Amino acid sequence: MTTDNKGIVQRALTELIGTGGVEALEPLLRDDFVHHRPDSTSSTKTEWLAAVRAALPPLAGMRVGIHHLLADGDHVVMHSRRQLPDAGPEITVVDIWRIDDGLIAEGWEIIEPTAQAAANLVWWEPVER
Structure with a gap:
């Protein structure tokens, strides 16, 4: 099951990057798909x-390097680095996907500009103004 779930996420990313459009991605999502952001907002499939x-x-021409793709039960976690062409900014992304009945049902993502990662290692320290 976890191998199948990883394959669904890999296929979704491949379709999105390969075609440059969401049309191939749409049938891989449940109709009641929900996407969650770190700021506690959510969006529907549409x-x-x-x-x-x-x-x-x-984002055309963005390079995506997948560093980890892990599955546990109905959840798949993907850790990737993504960079825009022509030495554009790089981001580090962690996506968590919940698979239900062969389709992606929910997604969560955390995006961090890679260049700012060191500053975020001490997020609890007061910011000087």
């Missing part, structure tokens, strides 16, 4: 696909 569609033109 809202999330619209946001991904809007982000694709500026």
Whole structure:
């Protein structure tokens, strides 16, 4: 089961990056798909696909390096680094996907600009103003 779930996430990313469009991604998501952001906001399948569609033109040519793809039961976790072409900024992303009946049901993501990672290692320290 976990191998199948990892394959679903790999296929979704491959379709998105390979085609540059969300049309191939859409059938891999449940109709009641929910995407959660770190700021506690959530979006529906339609809202999330619209946001991904809007982000694709500026992200054309983005390189994605998957460092970890782990599955446990119905959850798949992917740790990746993504960089825009022409030495654009690099981000580190952790995506968590919940799979239900062969489709992606929920997603969570954390995105951190890689260049700012060192500053975030001491997030609890007061910021000087």
